Amino acid sequence: MSLSHEISMDLPVIDLDVFLQQPRDSPAVQAECAKAASALITYGALVLHDSRVSEHDNETFLDLLEDYFAQPDEELKKDERPELSYQIGVTLENTEKPKCAVDEPCLRVIDRLAPSERPLDISAHSPDPKCRFFWRMVEQPPYETQFPGLNAANITPEAPHIKERWGPVMNLWGTSMKNAVEGLTQMTAVGLGLPADTFKDAGRYGPHLLAPTASDLQKYGQKDTILAGFHTDLNFLTIHGRSRYPGLHIWARNTGKRIPVKIPQGNYLLVQAGKQLEHVTGGLVKAGYHEVVVNDRTVRVIEERKARLPDRPLIRISSTFFWHLSSDFDLKPVPELAENARSVRAQQFNLGRDEGDEAQYPPMKVGEQVSNELKHISLMATS
Numbered sequence: 001m002s003l004s005h006e007i008s009m010d011l012p013v014i015d016l017d018v019f020l021q022q023p024r025d026s027p028a029v030q031a032e033c034a035k036a037a038s039a040l041i042t043y044g045a046l047v048l049h050d051s052r053v054s055e056h057d058n059e060t061f062l063d064l065l066e067d068y069f070a071q072p073d074e075e076l077k078k079d080e081r082p083e084l085s086y087q088i089g090v091t092l093e094n095t096e097k098p099k100c101a102v103d104e105p106c107l108r109v110i111d112r113l114a115p116s117e118r119p120l121d122i123s124a125h126s127p128d129p130k131c132r133f134f135w136r137m138v139e140q141p142p143y144e145t146q147f148p149g150l151n152a153a154n155i156t157p158e159a160p161h162i163k164e165r166w167g168p169v170m171n172l173w174g175t176s177m178k179n180a181v182e183g184l185t186q187m188t189a190v191g192l193g194l195p196a197d198t199f200k201d202a203g204r205y206g207p208h209l210l211a212p213t214a215s216d217l218q219k220y221g222q223k224d225t226i227l228a229g230f231h232t233d234l235n236f237l238t239i240h241g242r243s244r245y246p247g248l249h250i251w252a253r254n255t256g257k258r259i260p261v262k263i264p265q266g267n268y269l270l271v272q273a274g275k276q277l278e279h280v281t282g283g284l285v286k287a288g289y290h291e292v293v294v295n296d297r298t299v300r301v302i303e304e305r306k307a308r309l310p311d312r313p314l315i316r317i318s319s320t321f322f323w324h325l326s327s328d329f330d331l332k333p334v335p336e337l338a339e340n341a342r343s344v345r346a347q348q349f350n351l352g353r354d355e356g357d358e359a360q361y362p363p364m365k366v367g368e369q370v371s372n373e374l375k376h377i378s379l380m381a382t383s
Contacts, residue, residue: 012039016050016183037191043252044273044288050180053267058241061173062317069214070313089155094127098229117258119230119291131214137174141205147327147367174210177321181239206324215316225294232287233274234373240270241319246297251289279361282338327367
């Protein structure tokens with residue numbers, strides 16, 4: 001796989017409809033799958049078109065989550081489960097720390113960026129001023145998992161104006177995103193030269209999470225406020241619906257540039273590569289770095305919504321779904337992909353793009369990898 005010298009700053013748009021509606025061996029499907037794999041190798045992210053996805057379902061979901069996070073902290077705390085590493089229910093603001101603030105390889109990534117393209121400073125290592133809710137969307141495995149804490153039962157909030165809507169709305173939108181991202185795992189596998197169901201089967205019993213975050217823009221709406229510090233995601237693929245407020249920046253692997261994300265209106269979703277995909281491809285696909293901040297566009301939308309909808313909570317909800325490989329799956333690089341990764345790394349070096357020390361991807365259970373990452377971001381106690 002070769003990489004071009006000049007990389008567009010617009011994320012490639014991948015059409016899942018082509019894959020779903022045409023024969024798998026057709027030239028159109030093969031080309032779209034190759035484009036998907038190439039996008040993840042080059043950018044660590046892509047825009048996915050899926051005509052099954054309803055923008056109305058996303059709007060209904062955003063309304064529900066705004067109402068939920070507008071509740072007082074004492075109500076929200078009832079849904080907190082620190083004993084389960086916050087892997088179910090709510091995580092309140094100033095709990096989750098950006099791993100990069102104490103992670104040497106990540107800090108070196110920032111050092112290699114031009115000063116004008118670096119993320120907002122996270123060296124103070126303050127926890128993120130965001131809340132989160134984890135709603136698990138799983139198929140129960142027919143075996144006893146070694147990682148029950150990562151596969152706990154869901155929590156439904158008790159407030160009457162929330163409770164009745166919660167399950168149906170969460171499951172409808174979560175299922176839409178899960179179906180879309182599972183289709184993309186198949187396209188990616190084909191594009192990488194693997195059987196279509198390689199990744200989908202490996203994630204069949206994964207602890208997938210519908211994982212909206214919430215940032216109170218009354219408190220944290222000043223320009224250059226960091227809502228989620230520079231980081232990568234620990235899972236396989238992360239998929240996002242449109243947020244009502246801009247502020248997500250990503251760093252494409254090969255540009256060295258900060259890219260403000262714009263998801264087109266309609267049946268479009270943003271997908272980012274996570275650490276599990278990086279591990280299984282031996283670094284051929286790199287987990288994508290990103291941050292969420294209050295920028296000029298965020299401020300403009302805040303003012304516009306204040307004027308137009310004065311009675312609605314001023315809360316930025318991210319419409320986010322984390323797709324995981326199964327906790328008991330043996331995580332190790334596919335040899336052919338690891339070989340391709342070494343060749344891409346050499347090409348990068350020859351183009352003057354130093355990717356730092358070569359990362360190691362030792363074999364381990366997915367559940368071990370998740371637990372290791374959670375300790376870094378202060379969500380799991382270290383023993």
